[in-house]
Amino acid sequence: MRAFRVAYDGRPFHGFQRQPDVPTVEGAVFDALADLGVAEGTPAGYAAAGRTDAGVSAAAQTVAFECPDWLTPAALNSELPASVRAWASAEAAEDFHATHDAAYREYVYHCYAPDADLDRAAEALSELRGEHDFHNLTPDDENTVRDLRAEVRREEGYLVYTLRAGGFVRELVRRVVSLVRAVATGDAPPGKVETVLGPDPVEGPEGVAPAPAYPLLLADVGYPELEFEPDPDAAASAREAFGALGAERATAARVARGIADRL
Structure with missing residues (x-):
């Protein structure tokens, strides 16, 4: 069992939990796992720390499931959209449950x-x-x-x-x-x-x-028994993606203020 820290911008998604016919964060994770050949549908042992609503973002959403050793955060990111980035992982016990074991x-x-x-x-x-x-x-x-x-x-x-x-x-x-x-x-x-x-x-x-x-x-989820290790490449990818998003929105805010100032 491996647990992953996942960051995401919630605004493009209809919440975290997978739903039919609309984009969700969980749906993006499951699609990535299918594209990587890890699992079709829900992976074995899968659980998430919680279900964020539509529009809510996360820095430390946590998902855990059974997966091969080669599935690092960087490998998972290779099939995820830029608005969803895994950035750290931890080995967990076979009976670990990301929902129930959160402190x-x-x-x-x-x-x-x-x-x-x-x-x-x-x-x-x-x-x-x-x-x-x-x-x-x-x-x-x-x-x-x-x-x-x-x-x-x-x-x-x-x-x-x-x-x-x-x-x-x-x-x-x-x-x-x-x-x-x-x-x-x-x-x-x-x-x-x-x-x-x-x-x-x-x-x-x-x-x-x-x-x-x-x-x-969703800024943090505490698991005293886990030691999350950041993946340097994945963490750098996440910083770059969310830094670019922040710059884009800051620019949009400046334009909006410029409009308001001229009215």
């Missing part, structure tokens, strides 16, 4: 909020730390208790959130971001955090909608 997942969200007050954001986020029933911050109906670690910092016009937990219910990160931003900008009173964490359902206009998916990054 934690860590997400980072870049929220553009130049009018937000950092102190109010930090205070609101502090109320959400620890173990809570987050039933008002997810569409899930059960198993909604989580123990959350969370921090927020200011980077220019952005609030940058870092959230870590053993696992996340659906949309939890994006709804936490939405709630804290509303308090930090004055669109919601500070007491809304306590209301949302309370036992009563908070729905309709008083509910918390998820923030957009594309600023969300």
Whole structure:
């Protein structure tokens, strides 16, 4: 069994999990394995750390499966699109499961909020730390208790959130971001955090909608028993691919600002 760290730009994909007739990250990985002659369909022993939503990106998504010794991250990249790059691997026990054996997942969200007050954001986020029933911050109906670690910092016009937990219910990160931003900008009173964490359902206009998916990054997944070894060629390929993507989007942002400045 071998585990691979996989980075990807989520915007071209309809989420991580394979789906019929639409591009997904998992579908790209399975297609690459088929083209390499490793497996047709789902590889033996396959599991992934989690299923990111459409538009969500990753630096350390983790997939594990049985494969030949020659399948390095660089070999896998030879058949992957440039927006999906394997960059490290680790040998794992035969019974390793990338989902169930993860000690934690860590997400980072870049929220553009130049009018937000950092102190109010930090205070609101502090109320959400620890173990809570987050039933008002997810569409899930059960198993909604989580123990959350969370921090927020200011980077220019952005609030940058870092959230870590053993696992996340659906949309939890994006709804936490939405709630804290509303308090930090004055669109919601500070007491809304306590209301949302309370036992009563908070729905309709008083509910918390998820923030957009594309600023969300799966930054890390922890496996204490694994030692991931970066593949130098694969890691260089990943840095080049995502560096080029960053430059392209920075240029597009400059053009958009130039348009806005002339209106």
